[in-house]
Amino acid sequence: MTHLFAHINKLIALSIQNELITPRDTIYVRNRLLALFNEEEYEETELASGDLYETLEHLATLAVQKGLIEDSLYAKDIFTSTLMDTFLPLPSLIEEKFFKAYEKSPQAATNYFYKLSQAANYIKMSRIAKNVFFKANSPYGAIDITINLSKPEKDPKEIARLKTAPPNKYxxxxxxxxxxxxxxxxxxxxxxNHRTIGLTINKRNWRLQYSPYLYYNEHCILLSETHEPMKLSKDSFYNLLGFVKQFPHYFIGSNADLPIVGGSILAHEHYQGGCYKFPIHHAxxxxxxxxxxxxxxxxxxxxWPLSTIELSSPHLEAVAEATDAIYQKWMYYSDEEADILSHTEDVRHNTITPIAEQCDGNYVMKVVLRNNRTSPEHPLGIFHPHSDVQHIKKENIGLIEVMGLAILPGRLLEELEVIKNELKGEAVTVADHHLTWVEELKKTYSSNEDLDLFMQNALGAKFSRVLEDAGVFKLTEVGLIHFKHFIETL
Structure with a gap:
C-alpha cells in the first residue's frame, strides 16, 4: 500500500499548499483519508508526483482496485469529492472567513471563496481547461465562442442505469x-465538497455559490433558499441591484421566466453573475x-442583436422602478406587423432578460426584450434560432448567450475538423446537417486564408444569426421603426 500512502501524502501536501489546511492538520487528515480506504496501517513514504487532478485520479483508481467503488465516472467523482470534503471546514466556518474577508473588501471575500471552490475540486478546473474558447468578429463587435468539452460523456452502462434508476426526491x-x-x-x-455562502438581499435569504462548470471567470450563482419556480417581478430587479450593491465588482443577471426564452432550470429561482465583461457590455x-x-x-x-434597453442612474431605486415600468409595459405590448403578440388567449409570451451591474458610480440595468411565441413556420419559437442555424445552436437562448457568449456542444469540435478537411479538398464525409453550410463556405473560402481563423469567424457569423433570430425588433430600417414605436410608449 506504499503507492496509496504516497498519493495520500501528496494530496495532503497540495491541500496545505492551497491553504485548505495547515501542517498542524496533517495527522488528523491522513487518518480520515486512511479510514476512507479501510486502511488500518500506515508507513512513512515519499510524496507521489502529480497535480491535484492527477492525484485524485490515482486515488480513485486505487479505490476501484480495492473494490471500494465501481469503475465508473460518477462513482469516482463521488469518491474524490468525499476525499476533498475531508479538507473543508463546516459551512458556518467558511461563511465566517468570507465575511471577515468582506470587511477588507467585497473582492477579497469572493477571491477567498473562489479560490477555495477550486482548491476543493468543486470547480473541476482540469475538465474546464479542455473547453475551446475564442473570440470571433461580428457586426456588433467581438463575440465569445466556447465549445463545451468539460462535461465527460457517460458510458453506455451508466446511460442504461440512468433510465432505470428511480427519480430523486431529495x-x-x-x-x-x-x-x-x-x-x-x-x-x-x-x-x-460543495459549500455556499448565506446572504440577505432585499429582505430575503439567498445562497451564493460558484458554478461547477464555470463558463466564464468567477461564474457564480445566487439562489433562493426556498425551492420556488423562476418568476420575474419588481422584487427580481431589486434583488439583482441589491446584489451588485453588495458586490460592485460583479455583474448579475436573470434568465427570462418563460419556456423557450428561459434558461435550462426554471424550477428554482436563481440568478447568474461573475467577474467578466461580456460582449453586450461593450455594445x-x-x-x-x-x-x-x-x-x-x-x-x-x-x-445589439437582441433588443436591449440600458438604464443607468446613481439611484438603485430609480433603476429598479424604471426596469419594472418597462417590464409591465412590455408584458402587454403587441405589434402584429413585427410578429409580436403579448398573449395567445390567456398564455403570456412577453418577458425580459435583465442584467445588472455597477459602472462609474451608477447602477446599470440592461433590459433585453423577449417573446416565446411559436408558429407553424417556426415551431421551436419565432424568436428562437431558426432551422438553418440549428445545426450550430438549437437550445434555448438563455442569459449567457444573450450577453454574447455561445456555449456550443462538444460534438462540434470533431465536426469542424471534418469541415476544414472538406474545404482543403480532402475526401471526407460531412455530417448531413452541415452540408448546406459547407457549400456556402466553399464560395467564400480562399486557400491562402488561415483556415482556423476562417472557421472561427464563420462560426461567429452563425452565432450572430442565432442572436439576431432571438431579437424581437430586427436591426433593420423597418425593425428599428417598430422598436421606436415601443419606446414611445415609455
Missing part, C-alpha cells in the same frame, strides 16, 4: 440548498431617450 433539484454536502448518486452529481448606443417619470435615469437603446 434534493428537489440541482440548485436546492440541500445539495450542500450531498454525496451524489448516478442521477445527481457529487456535492460533498455601442443607437440612440438615447427619456422615460416619463424617471428624470434621473439615462435610457439608451443598444446596438
Amino acid at each position: 434534493p428537489s433539484c440541482l440548485l436546492c440548498i440541500e445539495n450542500e454536502g450531498y454525496a451524489g448518486t448516478i442521477k445527481l452529481p457529487d456535492r460533498a 455601442t448606443t443607437l440612440w438615447e431617450f427619456q422615460m416619463k417619470g424617471f428624470p434621473d435615469v439615462t435610457c439608451k437603446v443598444l446596438n
Whole structure:
C-alpha cells in the first residue's frame, strides 16, 4: 500500500499548499483519508508526483482496485469529492472567513471563496481547461465562442442505469440548498465538497455559490433558499441591484421566466453573475431617450442583436422602478406587423432578460426584450434560432448567450475538423446537417486564408444569426421603426 500512502501524502501536501489546511492538520487528515480506504496501517513514504487532478485520479483508481467503488465516472467523482470534503471546514466556518474577508473588501471575500471552490475540486478546473474558447468578429463587435468539452460523456452502462434508476426526491433539484454536502448518486452529481455562502438581499435569504462548470471567470450563482419556480417581478430587479450593491465588482443577471426564452432550470429561482465583461457590455448606443417619470435615469437603446434597453442612474431605486415600468409595459405590448403578440388567449409570451451591474458610480440595468411565441413556420419559437442555424445552436437562448457568449456542444469540435478537411479538398464525409453550410463556405473560402481563423469567424457569423433570430425588433430600417414605436410608449 506504499503507492496509496504516497498519493495520500501528496494530496495532503497540495491541500496545505492551497491553504485548505495547515501542517498542524496533517495527522488528523491522513487518518480520515486512511479510514476512507479501510486502511488500518500506515508507513512513512515519499510524496507521489502529480497535480491535484492527477492525484485524485490515482486515488480513485486505487479505490476501484480495492473494490471500494465501481469503475465508473460518477462513482469516482463521488469518491474524490468525499476525499476533498475531508479538507473543508463546516459551512458556518467558511461563511465566517468570507465575511471577515468582506470587511477588507467585497473582492477579497469572493477571491477567498473562489479560490477555495477550486482548491476543493468543486470547480473541476482540469475538465474546464479542455473547453475551446475564442473570440470571433461580428457586426456588433467581438463575440465569445466556447465549445463545451468539460462535461465527460457517460458510458453506455451508466446511460442504461440512468433510465432505470428511480427519480430523486431529495434534493428537489440541482440548485436546492440541500445539495450542500450531498454525496451524489448516478442521477445527481457529487456535492460533498460543495459549500455556499448565506446572504440577505432585499429582505430575503439567498445562497451564493460558484458554478461547477464555470463558463466564464468567477461564474457564480445566487439562489433562493426556498425551492420556488423562476418568476420575474419588481422584487427580481431589486434583488439583482441589491446584489451588485453588495458586490460592485460583479455583474448579475436573470434568465427570462418563460419556456423557450428561459434558461435550462426554471424550477428554482436563481440568478447568474461573475467577474467578466461580456460582449453586450461593450455594445455601442443607437440612440438615447427619456422615460416619463424617471428624470434621473439615462435610457439608451443598444446596438445589439437582441433588443436591449440600458438604464443607468446613481439611484438603485430609480433603476429598479424604471426596469419594472418597462417590464409591465412590455408584458402587454403587441405589434402584429413585427410578429409580436403579448398573449395567445390567456398564455403570456412577453418577458425580459435583465442584467445588472455597477459602472462609474451608477447602477446599470440592461433590459433585453423577449417573446416565446411559436408558429407553424417556426415551431421551436419565432424568436428562437431558426432551422438553418440549428445545426450550430438549437437550445434555448438563455442569459449567457444573450450577453454574447455561445456555449456550443462538444460534438462540434470533431465536426469542424471534418469541415476544414472538406474545404482543403480532402475526401471526407460531412455530417448531413452541415452540408448546406459547407457549400456556402466553399464560395467564400480562399486557400491562402488561415483556415482556423476562417472557421472561427464563420462560426461567429452563425452565432450572430442565432442572436439576431432571438431579437424581437430586427436591426433593420423597418425593425428599428417598430422598436421606436415601443419606446414611445415609455
